[in-house]
Amino acid sequence: MIRTYVAEHGGTVFVSTLSQRQKRTRSRIMALAVIAVIGASAGTVQAFYDHQRADVTRMWTP
Structure with missing residues (x-):
């Protein structure tokens, strides 16, 4: 659609x-x-959450 209007310069x-x-x-x-x-x-x-949980599990597993 094309609209027309009058600009400041007329x-x-x-x-x-x-x-x-x-x-x-x-x-x-x-x-x-x-x-x-x-x-x-x-x-x-x-x-990232799964990797952090895997690291914690590995760290605390005897």
Whole structure:
């Protein structure tokens, strides 16, 4: 979609905006990206936690 408005200098300015479909697609992609990043960070934290527990178990096992 293209919108027009009058600028301060008096001329007409044309601005292109996203369509509803483009907005919906962009928001879905961002949502999937956020879910992927949160999953990766949770997996990283879990991996560090598991390694720490394994080290403690090895240290205290006679």
